[in-house]
Amino acid sequence: MPNELFRRHFLKAGVGFIGAAAGKVLFTDFSTVVLAQSTRQLEWRYCRKCQALFYDGYGKKGRCPTGNGHVAQGLNFFLAYDTPETPTAQAAWRFCNKCYMMFYDGYPNKGVCPVGGGHVAQGYNFVLSHDIPASGLEQNAWRFCNKCHAMFYDGYENKGTCSAGGGHVAAGYNFVLRFKGNLEDDVQLVPCSPPSCY
Ligand SMILES: [Zn+2]
Ligand SMILES: [Zn+2]
Numbered sequence: 001m002p003n004e005l006f007r008r009h010f011l012k013a014g015v016g017f018i019g020a021a022a023g024k025v026l027f028t029d030f031s032t033v034v035l036a037q038s039t040r041q042l043e044w045r046y047c048r049k050c051q052a053l054f055y056d057g058y059g060k061k062g063r064c065p066t067g068n069g070h071v072a073q074g075l076n077f078f079l080a081y082d083t084p085e086t087p088t089a090q091a092a093w094r095f096c097n098k099c100y101m102m103f104y105d106g107y108p109n110k111g112v113c114p115v116g117g118g119h120v121a122q123g124y125n126f127v128l129s130h131d132i133p134a135s136g137l138e139q140n141a142w143r144f145c146n147k148c149h150a151m152f153y154d155g156y157e158n159k160g161t162c163s164a165g166g167g168h169v170a171a172g173y174n175f176v177l178r179f180k181g182n183l184e185d186d187v188q189l190v191p192c193s194p195p196s197c198y
């Protein structure tokens with residue numbers, strides 16, 4: 001029940017460190033944010049082989065540019081979909097049903113899929129935050145690769161393995177992705193601020 005977890009987290013946060021300082025106005029604002037934020041999908045992960053973002057919620061792990069399936073490591077991202085695009089949140093990010101990577105579907109050219117040809121979109125239309133400060137439950141340095149069109153993590157010296165050859169090459173926005181923390185216990189973490197929560 002992700003929505004219920006969100007609600008409890010925000011209510012606890014509101015009581016814990018907003019309520020004491022500012023009372024009900026901010027508390028009410030947080031509640032509004034929670035209600036508006038009803039569509040997110042969990043199980044988006046970093047692949048430690050290619051450094052791209054892929055969907056790990058199926059038994060099969062797609063196709064990694066390094067060969068075989070992707071291998072998840074680290075944070076479990078919790079991504080918004082089917083919500084309006086804003087100046088700091090870009091739509092048209094899609095799941096590729098061939099390689100399972102997250103790719104940008106806003107161009108006529110669909111990039112380079114490790115399975116062959118371009119990526120093929122399926123399912124939700126993800127709307128991803130960019131160029132905002134990362135809160136305690138968000139990670140930045142996620143970028144669009146202008147060679148394969150996948151989302152990859154650009155925070156390391158090594159740029160992973162691109163389906164188009166060599167490493168990924170970052171272009172455009174600096175994406176800030178929300179991950180699932182320990183929502184019940186880590187109330188000291190700063191929750192996302194409204195621009196990043198939509
Ligand atoms: Zn991979
Ligand atoms: Zn693909």
Ligand SMILES: [Zn+2]
Pocket residue numbers: 145146147148149150161162163164167168169
């Ligand atoms: Zn690439």
